[in-house]
Amino acid sequence: MADSIEGRYSYYQLKETADYLKENINCMVPKVAIICGSGLGPLAEGIENPIEITYDRIPCFPKSTVIGHSGSLVFGCLSGVPVVVMKGRFHFYEGYPVWKVTMPCRIFKLLGCSFLIVTNAAGGVNQRFKVGDIMMIKDHVFLLGLSGNNPLRGPNEDMFGRRVPSMTNCYDMDLRKHARKVVKQLGLEKKFHEGVYASVGGPNYESVAEMRMLSTVGIDAVGMSTVPEVLVARHCDLAVFAFSLITNEGILDYNSTKKPGHLEVLKAAKAMEGPLQDFVKEMVKFMGCKKPCNCGCC
Ligand SMILES: O=P(O)(O)O[C@@H]1C[C@H](O)[C@@H](CO)O1
Numbered sequence: 001m002a003d004s005i006e007g008r009y010s011y012y013q014l015k016e017t018a019d020y021l022k023e024n025i026n027c028m029v030p031k032v033a034i035i036c037g038s039g040l041g042p043l044a045e046g047i048e049n050p051i052e053i054t055y056d057r058i059p060c061f062p063k064s065t066v067i068g069h070s071g072s073l074v075f076g077c078l079s080g081v082p083v084v085v086m087k088g089r090f091h092f093y094e095g096y097p098v099w100k101v102t103m104p105c106r107i108f109k110l111l112g113c114s115f116l117i118v119t120n121a122a123g124g125v126n127q128r129f130k131v132g133d134i135m136m137i138k139d140h141v142f143l144l145g146l147s148g149n150n151p152l153r154g155p156n157e158d159m160f161g162r163r164v165p166s167m168t169n170c171y172d173m174d175l176r177k178h179a180r181k182v183v184k185q186l187g188l189e190k191k192f193h194e195g196v197y198a199s200v201g202g203p204n205y206e207s208v209a210e211m212r213m214l215s216t217v218g219i220d221a222v223g224m225s226t227v228p229e230v231l232v233a234r235h236c237d238l239a240v241f242a243f244s245l246i247t248n249e250g251i252l253d254y255n256s257t258k259k260p261g262h263l264e265v266l267k268a269a270k271a272m273e274g275p276l277q278d279f280v281k282e283m284v285k286f287m288g289c290k291k292p293c294n295c296g297c298c
């Protein structure tokens with residue numbers, strides 16, 4: 001059933017939230033926003049001169065309720081580029097409507113961001129994928145959206161974007177091309193894949209029959225987030241780069257006794273903390289140089 005659009009924040013309400021943040025970050029203008037997936041909050045480590053603002057202080061912001069999503073925005077510089085990092089995202093399964101799950105993306109736009117990096121923990125549907133592998137997202141299947149539950153449903157906010165956005169180049173080709181170079185530079189080739197991410201509602205992991213169905217239609221990884229945020233980001237013309245960390249094997253065998261669990265997911269994320277931080281730093285450096293900026297490396 002489609003989500004209620006009642007209570008949706010208007011452009012002007014979101015602008016008030018953005019203005020509150022601007023006042024608290026010395027009018028810094030972040031160029032890149034980074035959304036941390038489950039257990040991937042440490043991506044914020046290494047931020048220079050951080051200013052951390054917890055969600056409970058931010059007008060209109062939802063609360064994080066999932067372990068591994070701490071609940072704050074961190075502003076500062078990464079690789080010399082002004083960034084905002086979202087430590088703790090919102091999920092549909094927490095009870096939030098999809099428009100609320102995605103409202104931070106509009107805030108990022110209003111703060112002046114041009115790029116969005118979206119990360120997630122995901123189950124490997126593709127049986128070649130191993131725990132700890134990185135899958136750069138080249139396309140998606142949005143199961144909630146296909147059935148009508150889309151964050152862009154309802155009156156269009158023309159101040160953000162067009163009524164009917166295109167999904168062409170949704171996951172920016174230039175950024176993906178650069179990521180392939182970074183992966184070689186960091187020696188991560190054996191752990192790196194490109195693939196299609198399916199976003200489901202959660203909170204349960206998939207049954208064997210569901211995993212088999214996803215595999216049959218060409219899905220490589222499955223998770224409970226990302227695509228709603230990407231849709232709203234593309235609607236307001238943020239360039240998007242997204243990847244999944246494969247935290248558990250998808251189970252396609254009825255004889256398997258393996259059970260995926262959130263602690264296993266967090267453990268896999270912890271084990272890849274260092275390489276993922278290096279990967280993100282390099283991508284941010286490239287984004288900082290894509291248009292004239294003050295990063296000192298252009
Ligand atoms: O926020 P992400 O998509 O990384 O979180 C995934 C999906 C569920 O919240 C959780 C399952 O363990 O990890």
Ligand SMILES: Nc1nc2[nH]cnc2c(=O)[nH]1
Binds near residue numbers: 123223250260265
């Ligand atoms: N839906 C889903 N989300 C995940 N997040 C981390 N692992 C999984 C998984 O196996 N399935």
